[in-house]
Amino acid sequence: DVQLVESGGGLVKPGGSLRLSCAASGFSFSNAWMNWVRQAPGKGLEWVGRSRGKIDGGTADYAAPVKGRFTISRDDSKNTLFLQMTSLKTEDTAVYFCTTELYTTITQWGQGTLVTVSS
Amino acid sequence: QSALTQPPSASGSPGQSVTISCTGTSSDVGGYNYVSWYQQHPGKAPKLMIYDVSKRPSGVPDRFSGSKSGNTASLTVSGLQAEDEADYYCSAYGGRNNPYVFGTGTKVTVL
Numbered sequence: 001d002v003q004l005v006e007s008g009g010g011l012v013k014p015g016g017s018l019r020l021s022c023a024a025s026g027f028s029f030s031n032a033w034m035n036w037v038r039q040a041p042g043k044g045l046e047w048v049g050r051s052r053g054k055i056d057g058g059t060a061d062y063a064a065p066v067k068g069r070f071t072i073s074r075d076d077s078k079n080t081l082f083l084q085m086t087s088l089k090t091e092d093t094a095v096y097f098c099t100t101e102l103y104t105t106i107t108q109w110g111q112g113t114l115v116t117v118s119s
Numbered sequence: 120q121s122a123l124t125q126p127p128s129a130s131g132s133p134g135q136s137v138t139i140s141c142t143g144t145s146s147d148v149g150g151y152n153y154v155s156w157y158q159q160h161p162g163k164a165p166k167l168m169i170y171d172v173s174k175r176p177s178g179v180p181d182r183f184s185g186s187k188s189g190n191t192a193s194l195t196v197s198g199l200q201a202e203d204e205a206d207y208y209c210s211a212y213g214g215r216n217n218p219y220v221f222g223t224g225t226k227v228t229v230l
Contacts, residue, residue: 035219044122045157045165045208047219063217097164104153104212105171106219109164 002026004098004110011116016088020113022081022098030054030076033101036083038094039112046094050101051081066092088117123148123209123222130228131199139225141192141209147220149190153212156185156194160205168207169194196227204229 008020022034031053038046049062051072060072071084081098095112124142131137141148141156148154154172157165167176169185172192182197192211196203209222 037219037221044224045210045221047217047221050218061216061218104151104218105155105167106157106210107167107170107176109166111164 002100002108004100004108006096006098006110006113009096009113009115011118012088013119014088014090014117016117017084017086018088018115020083020085020096020098020115022083022110024079024081024098024100027100029074029079031056034072034074034081035099035101035106036072036081037097037099037106037109038092039097040091040094043094048083048096085115088115090117093117121220123211123220125207125209125222125225127223128226128228130230131196132230133199133201135199136195136197137199137227138193138195139207139209139227141194141211141222143190143192143211143220145190147211147213148187148192150214151212152187154185154187154192155210156183157208157210158203158205159208165208199229201229203227 003025005023035050036048049072051060069087073082097112098110099106100108129137156169158168159165172187173185184195207225213220
């Protein structure tokens, strides 16, 4: 079974940085396309960014609100996806979900990790 | 890119049907047959219920069905059950620079 376990969330001040991790198992991670999706408290879902699998170049795309501040990377040897977040703003407060993607569909979701940006 | 528009709420009695709409533009819902629907119970992760407009993943009951006409997609839940009470979100492919556009969400209540 596919398992995605996020970690690294917490309380950070505006302007600060945080790195989230997503430990994946149950599928071939290195060639998998992976995404980060967030959900602000009481709000809807928002796509953050995606990482292509190794066979497709391993490059990343980002949503406009986070481009230039967030970086997605991966360690295929450890089946782990990362989200490095810098210059954090209060509006980045959300639960961050790690997801798998298959043929233009987000398929599996982790349980999420809460990031709170507040002074 | 703006979120897709869904009604804030929908409801039905057990056994009845409820249909949720998801309205976008020709750049997302209307432009591709890549519309998905997700169910989210409080405090839980979303779960994929429908993909590619009308396909059901293994394990999803056939009470859930999807369709699309023009720039509007729809999710129908037939034979409502108590466990169907949840938030539902649509998602559509919005092009290479914004591959996933989500809907505003609909809270389904089973009366």
